[in-house]
Amino acid sequence: MRRYIEYAMGAARKYTVWDFAWLKVTLITLGILLGTYFADFFLHYTSVLWIIFAASYLFILYRTFVVHRH
Numbered sequence: 109m110r111r112y113i114e115y116a117m118g119a120a121r122k123y124t125v126w127d128f129a130w131l132k133v134t135l136i137t138l139g140i141l142l143g144t145y146f147a148d149f150f151l152h153y154t155s156v157l158w159i160i161f162a163a164s165y166l167f168i169l170y171r172t173f174v175v176h177r178h
Contacts, residue, residue, distance in 0.1 A: 119176035127171050130164050137161040 123131075137160045144150040144157065 116172060119172045122176040123171070127168070130167050130171070134161060134164040134168055137164060 137157055140150060141154070141157050141161055144154050150157070
């Protein structure tokens with residue numbers, strides 16, 4: 109587990125501003141998704157939010173484990 113954390117930290121050191129922006133989009137979207145199950149307002153947008161979350165999450169995974177490899 110320690111090697112995984114060190115690997116992720118090394119990749120994060122190479123992130124650009126855009127990578128951090130996508131990370132924020134991912135986390136914000138995840139928060140909204142969690143909120144959809146507790147609020148009726150966002151319930152109609154659940155599928156759109158899942159698509160945004162999945163796309164940004166896959167982008168972050170790609171940037172972390174493919175582009176910024178050691």
